[in-house]
Each structure stands twice: as C-alpha cells, then as structure tokens.
Amino acid sequence: MTRQEEIQTLIRSLRQAVPEVSxxxxxxxxGLPMVHDFPEGEAARIAAMxxxxxxxxxxxxxxxRLGEFQETVIRGQNGYFVVYEAGEKGVLALALPTGANxxxxxxxxxxxxxxxxxxx
Amino acid sequence: xxxxxxxxxxxVGAGKTALAKSLLGEEALTTEAKASEDLGKETTxxxxxxxxxxxxxxxxxxxxxxxxxxxxxxWDVLAEGALGLLFLVAGDRPHHLPExxxxxxxxxxxxxxxxxxGVTRLDLxxxxxxxxxxxxxxxxxxxxxxLDARKREEAxxxxxxxxxLATGGE
Numbered sequence: 001m002t003r004q005e006e007i008q009t010l011i012r013s014l015r016q017a018v019p020e021v022s023x024x025x026x027x028x029x030x031g032l033p034m035v036h037d038f039p040e041g042e043a044a045r046i047a048a049m050x051x052x053x054x055x056x057x058x059x060x061x062x063x064x065r066l067g068e069f070q071e072t073v074i075r076g077q078n079g080y081f082v083v084y085e086a087g088e089k090g091v092l093a094l095a096l097p098t099g100a101n102x103x104x105x106x107x108x109x110x111x112x113x114x115x116x117x118x119x120x
Numbered sequence: 121x122x123x124x125x126x127x128x129x130x131x132v133g134a135g136k137t138a139l140a141k142s143l144l145g146e147e148a149l150t151t152e153a154k155a156s157e158d159l160g161k162e163t164t165x166x167x168x169x170x171x172x173x174x175x176x177x178x179x180x181x182x183x184x185x186x187x188x189x190x191x192x193x194x195w196d197v198l199a200e201g202a203l204g205l206l207f208l209v210a211g212d213r214p215h216h217l218p219e220x221x222x223x224x225x226x227x228x229x230x231x232x233x234x235x236x237x238g239v240t241r242l243d244l245x246x247x248x249x250x251x252x253x254x255x256x257x258x259x260x261x262x263x264x265x266x267l268d269a270r271k272r273e274e275a276x277x278x279x280x281x282x283x284x285l286a287t288g289g290e
Contacts, residue, residue: 029153030164031190048190055151055166063149089154 006119007035010112017108022079023095025050026116029088038095050093053083071106084109087117123179125201126282128169129227130208131216132187133159135240135269137169139208140184142272143279144171150184164188168198175276175283182279189219199227204286205235206278208269211247217256224257234285237264238278 001009011024025036025043031051033043057072072083080096082105092113096105128136140148151167169184183198185191205227209220228235237259239250248256254264265281267274 028156029166030155030157031153031166031188032156044190045193049193051153052151052167052186052191052194055153056168059149059151059167089156 003119004035007116010115010119011035011037014108014112018094018096018100018105020100021094021096021105025091025093026086027051027091027093028120029054029085029090031091034090046093047091050081050083050091053081053093054085054091057083058085070110073102082106082109084113086113087120090116090120092116121177121179123172123181124175124203124283124286125181125183126204126206126279126286127199127202127227127231127233128182128184128206128208129195129223130187130238131210131213131219131223132164133161133213134187134208134210134216134220136184136187136208137165138240139206139238139269139275140169140171140182142270142275143173143182147171166191167194175280178283178287180279180283195227196230199231202231203233204282205231205233206238206282207235208238208240209253210241211239211249211253211266212241212244214248217248217253221257234282235263236278236282236285238267238269239264240267240269242266243268 023038025046026034027047027050031048033047036043038046053072058069061069074081079098082094084092086092137150149170152163153166155164165186172181185195185198207224239253250264250266254261267278
C-alpha cells in the first residue's frame with residue numbers, strides 16, 4: 001500500500017467508528033491538504049485553517065502551561081470543527097454536526113492521529 | 121498611553137519571524153510549523169508572531185502575519201486596529217516582488233496606515249537595493265530602507281522609524 005492509501009484506509013476506519021463525521025482533513029502542519037473528503041473547492045482553505053488552529057492552539061497551551069496539546073475545538077451553532085496534532089508534520093481535522101458525541105470522537109480521533117504520525 | 125499596534129507583513133521568507141525574534145528575544149510568541157515545501161528554510165509561520173516592546177515613550181504591540189497566501193484569512197484578523205505597517209521584502213528574491221506589491225496594496229487599501237518597507241537579505245547574492253525596490257513598488261525612496269532582520273539594532277531602527285511615522289513625529 002502507498003502512504004496515500006494507508007492514510008485513506010485510516011480515514012475509512014475512523015469514519016466507521018464515528019459515522020456522524022461530515023468531513024475529514026489530513027493536512028501537513030504547514031497547511032497543505034493531503035488526504036480529505038471535503039469538497040475540492042474548500043479543501044485548500046480548510047487545510048490552512050486547520051494548520052493555523054493547531055499552531056495557535058499549541059502556542060496557547062504552552063503559554064498558559066496547559067500541558068501537552070490535545071485538540072482545538074471550535075463549536076458553532078451548527079456543529080464542530082476539531083483539530084488534532086499528528087506528529088510534528090501533520091494535522092487531523094474533523095467536521096461534525098451538533099449533537100456529536102465528542103468524548104467518543106476524541107477517543108477515536110486521537111488514536112487515528114497517533115497512527116497518522118507514523119505514516120507522515 | 122494606549123499601546124501602538126504595529127503589523128509586520130510581507131511574502132514568505134522575508135524575515136518577519138526573524139525580526140520578531142531579534143526584537144523580542146525569548147519573549148517572542150511565534151507559531152512555526154515544519155515546512156513541507158521547499159521554501160529555503162525549515163519552518164514557516166502558520167498563525168502569527170506576537171510580542172510587546174518599548175519604543176521611546178510608546179508601548180508597541182507587534183503582530184506578524186504568515187507570509188504564505190493560503191493563510192491570508194489571518195491578514196485581516198491581525199491587521200484590525202493596526203496603526204502602522206512594517207512590510208518586509210527579501211532583496212535577493214526579486215521574483216517575490218509582484219506578490220509583494222499585491223500584498224502591500226491589499227493591506228494599504230484596507231488599512232491605510234503609515235508604512236515602512238524593509239528590504240532584507242541584502243547580504244545574500246545579487247540582491248535588489250532598497251532604491252530599486254522603491255522604484256519597482258512605486259514608493260517614495262524614504263519609505264524603503266535596507267535592514268538585516270536578524271540584527272536587533274537594525275530591526276529596532278526600522279521599527280523606531282515606523283513609530284515616528286505613525287505618531288506624527290519626524
């Protein structure tokens with residue numbers, strides 16, 4: 001399997017574990033999309049924003065001495081955008097509807113992010 | 121006295137983060153990620169640089185933007201309320217000048233504030249002089265100066281000049 005395929009397999013199993021996910025983005029830490037299932041027209045911007053959110057979130061965690069960064073959660077009236085770190089080279093971001101079980105999402109996504117770290 | 125917000129902008133690799141680090145030292149708040157493209161450097165800014173320092177009687181709040189266009193959504197966020205723009209251009213990368221002109225127009229059309237252009241990396245290869253950059257960007261020569269962003273005194277001199285422009289002192 002190529003790295004691309006391995007990442008796709010990982011995304012598929014994440015989607016099976018958390019079926020309510022409406023979008024998955026795997027991007028480089030500097031904001032370029034790698035593997036995702038967002039509409040093509042939106043992907044570049046979402047990847048960049050995920051990287052910004054991760055970079056800023058990590059900075060805030062360090063500055064406020066919150067310990068190791070876990071994730072950034074953006075919550076709107078219609079849903080969530082959650083950003084995880086996948087090693088120092090990658091970002092994993094998920095879009096979710098309101099009512100998603102964030103506890104379960106974190107559990108599955110953190111595991112996926114750990115695998116991604118080894119793939120990137 | 122109200123803090124004076126200064127924005128540091130310019131294309132990727134112009135030395136915005138280097139400038140923040142030389143001015144602020146350990147206090148510099150930066151957000152760098154490993155670069156996955158060949159940018160001629162290891163890391164790139166993904167969110168912002170930030171720090172505060174005294175310039176004469178003023179307390180300057182320095183905000184640096186990410187240079188890559190895919191992060192342009194951060195530009196307006198950070199430009200809000202800025203009273204001065206320090207715009208950096210790499211003198212040894214003339215191919216970045218068209219982008220620099222677009223970016224400078226973008227900032228000055230939305231946020232018409234006093235500005236100063238700093239031409240960096242003048243010691244590297246065949247670099248454009250501040251005079252040539254002024255000509256290309258069609259700016260008055262006194263608004264364009266050369267500086268080594270890694271050297272604190274040079275970075276500070278540029279910032280102090282901008283603060284003069286922004287506060288009406290001459």
